[in-house]
Amino acid sequence: MLHRIVLAAIALVLTLGLLWSSGASAYHSYLLTVTQLKTGLDKAPNPAGKGFFLIDVRSPKEHAAGVIPGTDLNIDFREIGARHREIGAKPEDHIVVYCQSGQRSNVAAETLADLGYQHVYNVRGSMNAWVEAGYSVVPAGRKE
Numbered sequence: 627m628l629h630r631i632v633l634a635a636i637a638l639v640l641t642l643g644l645l646w647s648s649g650a651s652a653y654h655s656y657l658l659t660v661t662q663l664k665t666g667l668d669k670a671p672n673p674a675g676k677g678f679f680l681i682d683v684r685s686p687k688e689h690a691a692g693v694i695p696g697t698d699l700n701i702d703f704r705e706i707g708a709r710h711r712e713i714g715a716k717p718e719d720h721i722v723v724y725c726q727s728g729q730r731s732n733v734a735a736e737t738l739a740d741l742g743y744q745h746v747y748n749v750r751g752s753m754n755a756w757v758e759a760g761y762s763v764v765p766a767g768r769k770e
Contacts, residue, residue: 655735655736655738655746656735656746656747656748657749658748659750659755660749660755660756660761661759663694663724664761666722667680670696673696676696678719678721678722678747679698679714679715679720680694680696680697680722680724681697681700681701681721681722681724681734682694682697682699682700682701682723682725683700683702683724683730683734684700684724684726684730686702689766692764692765693764693765694753695762695763698713699713700766703723703725706738710737717744718745719743720745720747721743721745721746724749724753724756725752725753726754727751728752728754731749
């Protein structure tokens with residue numbers, strides 16, 4: 627029961643964040659600030675229970691240099707269309723993507739939305755904004 631409540635709270639934070647942010651980006655994915663992402667990650671009882679998939683769409687070399695804690699997977703934005711099933715998400719699941727600046731993740735978010743995923747979020751400013759906000763970066767492969 628507590629798990630359902632936490633998941634519902636995280637989904638609510640993400641949804642309300644959309645209303646408070648500038649809304650949709652170029653087409654039909656949504657923008658999420660690093661503060662909103664950090665709040666969602668902090669509310670999770672553990673990385674696996676965060677209620678959304680967090681995908682790094684930078685190159686493998688960039689990914690190896692460090693990731694946002696809780697990152698589930700690295701799929702280069704150019705490969706997201708072919709490899710999206712690796713995420714393991716259903717169309718109604720929440721998927722958050724980030725890159726270095728937000729441009730490549732916007733492309734990835736739109737691609738995922740085009741593929742039928744209904745709740746896709748691009749992190750505004752992505753890794754640059756995350757680091758600028760003073761949030762921690764962890765080695766790739768480590769969830770927290």
